[in-house]
Amino acid sequence: MTSTEDSNPSLELEEKRYEFSGHLLKISTFRGTYLGVSAFVWEPGLVLCRYFENENIDFTGKKVLELGSGTGIVGILAVLLGGDVTLTDKAYVLKQIEYNVVANIPTTSRHRSKVRALAWGNDQGNFSSDFDFILGSDIVYNPPHFPGLLQTLLHLCNTKTTVYMSSNLKAREGAVNFHEELLPKQFNSELIHTSGNNYIYKVTKKAPHDEH
Incomplete structure (x- = not known):
């Protein structure tokens, strides 16, 4: 990542280690102000990773996409659990994700990971369904x-x-309204796990005849 460091002389890498499903993850954050909230590993991501571990989730042979990957920790674990994973975020976050992909996914498995830009409401047409x-x-x-x-x-x-969404309902503005009012209009949503203020929902798209 020399080019990243050269173009951002104030960039500081901060590495933390996590272990899920027998995999040691070394996750670095690019602590430059330009990344904002993306330069942190947030608790809902760790809760989702732990859920995958506790439920013995296996993504082998499955096509997976992560929205708002940030550091990439959830998507990287999904690759290590066998998935063919596309990690997405805004374009300026991708170098941080790529750095962590290289640091954590063996070269023999890296073909099952892709890192792509996806700005919600704008770029989704570039992706399949x-x-x-x-x-x-x-x-x-x-x-x-x-x-x-x-x-x-x-x-x-x-x-x-199947959509797995992990949210901090009490600390995030509008999160309760999103999960209880907005999302259920077009998706079936089931609360499947709680950990403190963090809630994991299992979400599926409503069939046309199910929509009201």
Whole structure:
């Protein structure tokens, strides 16, 4: 990542280690102000990773997309659990994700990971709608982004897609409204796990005849 460091002389890498499902993850954050909230590993992501571990989730042979990957920790674990994973975020975050992909995914498995830009409400048309799983952790925190997020989810999902969303309902503006009012209009949503203020929902797209 020399080019990144050269273009951002104030960049500081901070590495923390986590272990899930027998995999040691070394996750670095680029602590430059230009990354904002993306330069942190947030608790909902760790809760989702622990859920995958506790439930023995296996993504082998499955096509997976992560929204708002940030550091990439959730998507990277999904690769290590066998998935063919596309990690997405805004373009300026991708170098951080790529750095962590290289640091954590063996070269023999790296062909099952892709890192691509996806701005909600704008770029979803560049992606297919045949994903088996969509992952999102701590992506529900800014109400002006909700329409674009919903538009993106509607495009990416088919009726067989399973979405795992992990959100901090009490600490994120609008999160309760999103999960209890906005999302259920077009998706079936089931609360499957809680840890403190963090809630994991299993979400599926409603079939046309199910929509009201």
